[in-house]
Amino acid sequence: MATEDKPGLPELQAARRKGRGLLFWAFVFSIFVNILMLTGPLYMLQVYDRVLASKSVETLVALSLLVTMLYALMAVLDYARGRVMARIGARFQTALDARVFRATLQRSANPHDRPACTAVLRDLDALQNLFVSPVLTAIMDMPWTPLFIAAIFIFHPVLGWVALAGALIIVVLALLNQVVTAYRVRMSQIATQRAHAFAEQAHEASEVALSQGMRDSLQTRYKRLRNLALRESMNANDWTGIFTSLTKAFRLFLQSAILGLGAYFVLQGELTPGSMIAGSILLGRALAPVEQAMGNWPVLQRARAGWKTLERFLSAVPLPEDRTELPVPGSLLQANGVTIMPPGAKKPTVRSVSFTLEPGHALGIIGKSGSGKSSLARVLTGYWPMAAGEVRLGGATLNQYDPMHLGRHIGYLPQTVSLFAGTISENIRRMSLESDSKGVVEAAKQANAHEMIMQLPNGYDTYLDGNENQLSGGQRQRIALARALYGDPVLLILDEPNSMLDAEGSDALNQTVKRFKERGKAVIITTHRPAAIAECDMLIVLDKGSVVALGPRDEVLAKTIADPRKPRLATARPGKSNKVAM
Numbered sequence: 001m002a003t004e005d006k007p008g009l010p011e012l013q014a015a016r017r018k019g020r021g022l023l024f025w026a027f028v029f030s031i032f033v034n035i036l037m038l039t040g041p042l043y044m045l046q047v048y049d050r051v052l053a054s055k056s057v058e059t060l061v062a063l064s065l066l067v068t069m070l071y072a073l074m075a076v077l078d079y080a081r082g083r084v085m086a087r088i089g090a091r092f093q094t095a096l097d098a099r100v101f102r103a104t105l106q107r108s109a110n111p112h113d114r115p116a117c118t119a120v121l122r123d124l125d126a127l128q129n130l131f132v133s134p135v136l137t138a139i140m141d142m143p144w145t146p147l148f149i150a151a152i153f154i155f156h157p158v159l160g161w162v163a164l165a166g167a168l169i170i171v172v173l174a175l176l177n178q179v180v181t182a183y184r185v186r187m188s189q190i191a192t193q194r195a196h197a198f199a200e201q202a203h204e205a206s207e208v209a210l211s212q213g214m215r216d217s218l219q220t221r222y223k224r225l226r227n228l229a230l231r232e233s234m235n236a237n238d239w240t241g242i243f244t245s246l247t248k249a250f251r252l253f254l255q256s257a258i259l260g261l262g263a264y265f266v267l268q269g270e271l272t273p274g275s276m277i278a279g280s281i282l283l284g285r286a287l288a289p290v291e292q293a294m295g296n297w298p299v300l301q302r303a304r305a306g307w308k309t310l311e312r313f314l315s316a317v318p319l320p321e322d323r324t325e326l327p328v329p330g331s332l333l334q335a336n337g338v339t340i341m342p343p344g345a346k347k348p349t350v351r352s353v354s355f356t357l358e359p360g361h362a363l364g365i366i367g368k369s370g371s372g373k374s375s376l377a378r379v380l381t382g383y384w385p386m387a388a389g390e391v392r393l394g395g396a397t398l399n400q401y402d403p404m405h406l407g408r409h410i411g412y413l414p415q416t417v418s419l420f421a422g423t424i425s426e427n428i429r430r431m432s433l434e435s436d437s438k439g440v441v442e443a444a445k446q447a448n449a450h451e452m453i454m455q456l457p458n459g460y461d462t463y464l465d466g467n468e469n470q471l472s473g474g475q476r477q478r479i480a481l482a483r484a485l486y487g488d489p490v491l492l493i494l495d496e497p498n499s500m501l502d503a504e505g506s507d508a509l510n511q512t513v514k515r516f517k518e519r520g521k522a523v524i525i526t527t528h529r530p531a532a533i534a535e536c537d538m539l540i541v542l543d544k545g546s547v548v549a550l551g552p553r554d555e556v557l558a559k560t561i562a563d564p565r566k567p568r569l570a571t572a573r574p575g576k577s578n579k580v581a582m
């Protein structure tokens, strides 16, 4: 298949090429390590045929000293080869880490793809593991197998043929191992991934899990998934075990057979005793890489599966093309025929929404639960793609902006607030590594969160460890509002911004919106609560994804309240719930 169909493949190949220079050195070290592997057999040959025949202790001492040095050199070279291989793995991982993370982040927009996103990070680990496992060095040693067998031929052709036949049988066993276990290893990986994904989900939802008596049910479900994973893994291991044990026993048998056959030829006077022993050791060396590769076969299979998954994953999320950097846009927002199909959904949830939001104005989007308010907000931020239509900010369609730059121009407060593990200050500055105390405090002040943050024991440097209970819902929402305001965006999109706020917090939010508008910037607020539309100049009423009313706020309110068949906004009454009644 052409690489244009699989743009992820050249990226993986480029990452692999980064280790090419080092791989050359690993090969060079391999050559010397394998030459030094002959130390043992040659020593045997000399001891049996020369030392025992000549009865010379000096020769024995000299040979032993030489062998000690050669073995020490082999150890150094083998260690160097291992270090080089580990660094090839590290280069491969470094080349892809950021790219894979970015791709997973992008694919996470589709909730169905989230488990795959976690799994693909593990696939990258599996590939890196391959370089540090003995399987690759064993494969590098394999080309020496025929040479060692050729050396046995020199001792005696019959020994050579037996060694060759034995080696072929071991290769056939290795191939059979691959065929029989590949599917089972894959099944075990899939089952393990499912169990991990379930555990992660349960941890995230621990509050509801523990408070709603779901512990035992979740535990049983997790156990079922684990048992399945374990069964598949045992199945794969059992088969690999059968082949590994068979190979090991066969190799030992073969070595003894060569020794026995060698002894026969010694008795016939066709072979020296030294050659007999050396032949047996050489055969062991020749077959060791095959045996080692087989023992570590699951590592190779895991890496191969990881390579394929990564290739598919990166191909599905190609690198974005470079965009010309646009100047800071104006706050004019135009939506034209926007139709939304949530990622992974089969039919549109919002149809043909059009509006113009002038700078210095705020637009409220109201409607029943599930009418498409959050979907619209997500598309307006550029997080979700549109199925049809266009959105223009400052005259340019959203796709003309580099997503990173667009994110700086749009402040977004999502309905569900997520804060990252880091200080409040880091969270407000959108996890940037550069400190910007002035900008952070300014954003917090605009969000009316400054006083609240100062009251925390460590103020802006309070470390949030990702534990949702560390701050109240309202506090989290205000910090997230400060994050949305950070960097002086031109457009603010607030999805249910006061869902966690008390009356005082709600007033403060309206103040924030008012000041933002006064600076000639635009605001979009999706809401159920009347208090949140106090500063809105325009209103859109959504029903089942379609616009049923659009216009100046008071006009729309008057119309929707007058027509009881249309969704309407309840007027807030003291002592009553201030939720929007639809």
Ligand SMILES: Nc1ncnc2c1ncn2[C@@H]1O[C@H](COP(=O)(O)OP(=O)(O)OP(=O)(O)O)[C@@H](O)[C@H]1O
Residues within 6 Å of the ligand: 111, 342, 343, 344, 345, 349, 367, 368, 369, 370, 371, 372, 373, 374, 375, 376, 415
């Ligand atoms: N990722 C998704 N995949 C498929 N359908 C989705 C997805 N996200 C939302 N939807 C559907 O889109 C419709 C609109 O959802 P949306 O969250 O935009 O509504 P909403 O008006 O914001 O609701 P609420 O007021 O309850 O937050 C719903 O029917 C919902 O099921």
